[in-house]
Amino acid sequence: MRRGHRPRLDERCDAFQSLAEEAGYDVNIFQPRVGGQYGPSWAKEQKQLVDWVRSLPKPIGIFACNDIRGRETLDACATADIPVPERVAVIGVGNDELLCELSDQRLTSVDVNPIRVGYQAADLLSRMMQGQNVPAKFNVSPRRVVERQSTDMLAVEDPEVADAVKYIRLHACDAIDVNDVVQEVAVGRRVLERRFRDLLGRSLKSEIVRVRLARARELLIETSLSATTISYRCGFSSPAYFMDHFHKKVGVTTKEFRESARREEDPDPAED
Numbered sequence: 001m002r003r004g005h006r007p008r009l010d011e012r013c014d015a016f017q018s019l020a021e022e023a024g025y026d027v028n029i030f031q032p033r034v035g036g037q038y039g040p041s042w043a044k045e046q047k048q049l050v051d052w053v054r055s056l057p058k059p060i061g062i063f064a065c066n067d068i069r070g071r072e073t074l075d076a077c078a079t080a081d082i083p084v085p086e087r088v089a090v091i092g093v094g095n096d097e098l099l100c101e102l103s104d105q106r107l108t109s110v111d112v113n114p115i116r117v118g119y120q121a122a123d124l125l126s127r128m129m130q131g132q133n134v135p136a137k138f139n140v141s142p143r144r145v146v147e148r149q150s151t152d153m154l155a156v157e158d159p160e161v162a163d164a165v166k167y168i169r170l171h172a173c174d175a176i177d178v179n180d181v182v183q184e185v186a187v188g189r190r191v192l193e194r195r196f197r198d199l200l201g202r203s204l205k206s207e208i209v210r211v212r213l214a215r216a217r218e219l220l221i222e223t224s225l226s227a228t229t230i231s232y233r234c235g236f237s238s239p240a241y242f243m244d245h246f247h248k249k250v251g252v253t254t255k256e257f258r259e260s261a262r263r264e265e266d267p268d269p270a271e272d
Contacts, residue, residue: 009065012093016063028056049076058087061151067092067099070107074150078105086166089151097222106148113143146218160187161199165207172211173235178204212236213249220254221261227254 017027030052032045053062053076064070070092077084084090084105092100095111117140124134152169156162167184168176181204182189196204212234219230231242247253252260 006065012065046072046076046079049073050079053077053082053088054080056088058082059089060087061089061091064090064092067094067096067107067109070109070150071099071102074105074107085149085151086162091145091151095146100146100148105150108148108151109146111143111146113140116140116143146222147214156199158195158199160185160192161196164192164196164204165200168204168207168211172208173215173233175235175237176208178208181208208235209245209249213246216242216246216254217250217257220258230254 013029017029020027030049032048049072053073056062062073064073070090073088073090074084077088077090082088090107092107092109093112095109100107100109120138120140124138127134149169156165164181164185167181171180178189178193182192185192187195193204196202196207200207202210216230216234219225219233220227223230225233227243228239231239234242236242236245243254246257250257
């Protein structure tokens with residue numbers, strides 16, 4: 001979706017539309033109706049966004065041009081009483097942690113690798129000051145997509161299994177166990193375990209641990225919290241169990257994982 005009056009963001013929109021259409025997908029672009037010299041007021045534009053989201057076929061995914069628009073889209077979905085991510089999945093750009101972590105509906109976002117962008121800009125400026133020729137445009141690849149609740153949904157037809165998945169995604173780090181999931185879904189444990197395994201290929205307990213590990217990876221990359229603190233924040237019973245399980249599932253220790261992520265964030269412009 002376009003942000004409006006921002007050429008670079010419109011360029012991002014155009015590129016996304018081109019790639020999506022090449023892949024065979026239809027694209028519906030939100031374009032605010034201009035109401036004056038500087039466009040519509042925020043309240044009017046948000047009302048237009050709500051109406052636009054309501055009009056879209058469901059389920060659908062929305063790619064926002066930045067995290068501000070992503071948050072506005074989540075607010076529009078809440079106003080329209082449209083479940084996220086079950087009916088509308090939303091992804092932003094920028095990975096602004098304050099915006100993305102705001103409220104329980106955390107926003108998935110593209111990490112555009114701003115540290116590398118800064119290093120590259122400084123390198124280009126230095127070369128220009130030395131009288132060297134530099135390219136008019138230089139692309140820096142994003143680091144990754146940081147997945148959060150706004151896209152964290154599996155397409156599961158079974159309503160009880162879907163409810164179990166949603167509950168686990170929201171509460172896995174609250175030290176829940178399988179019994180908590182069964183009570184929430186109100187289906188017999190044996191029946192739910194069988195249907196869950198048939199559809200997802202793993203047990204309820206395995207899904208709880210998988211979600212906890214995913215959150216632990218985020219915290220190892222995005223914070224300087226100790227592994228002990230992260231283990232408790234992610235709902236593990238002890239740091240030793242967390243670190244042993246992390247090593248078995250991820251293939252490296254928590255320290256090695258964090259060091260590898262930091263090396264990726266410490267670019268050397270000379271390599272380019």
